Amino acid sequence: MKKIFGLLIASASLAVASIDAHAQAPSDIPAEMNTLMTKYTCIACHRPNQRLVGPAYADVAKKKYSTEEIVNLIYNPIPAHWPGYPPMAPMKQVPKEDAVKLATWINSLDGSPAKKAGSGKGKSKSKKA
């Protein structure tokens, strides 16, 4: 348990260090979301279309949570949802308003043509838009 936590910190600080080096938002993150993700450190562990320490937000969006459910999961993560990942710490410092913005954006990523390396499952779900 301790070991996992140490690893988590290590990879998080690694990610932060590399962000520092680039100081540029990845192009698939809108400026406002980049600001929030940086402010609340989400960006150390999450990307829209790429697994880092945490799951890609596009994969979170595929779970079809409501915005409110995502907000709750930001405050009270349920690690059992993501086997194979370390547990996310509750991010209670995020004000509700900002959590809603992040959650709304995360949900909007479903169906964006995430280029996936590997895992060819869940390709196209029937959906009416």
Ligand code: HEC
């Ligand atoms: C230190 C790394 C780390 C940080 C910082 C972090 N997360 Fe996570 N996040 C994870 C990991 C790992 C998971 C998967 C395991 C889990 O849910 O506990 C996850 C899961 C999630 C999920 C999916 C929840 C579910 O149950 O499906 C959402 C949504 C999410 N994070 C949003 C955020 C937001 C928004 C922030 C910033 C306010 C943030 N995370 C900050 C590591 C992180």
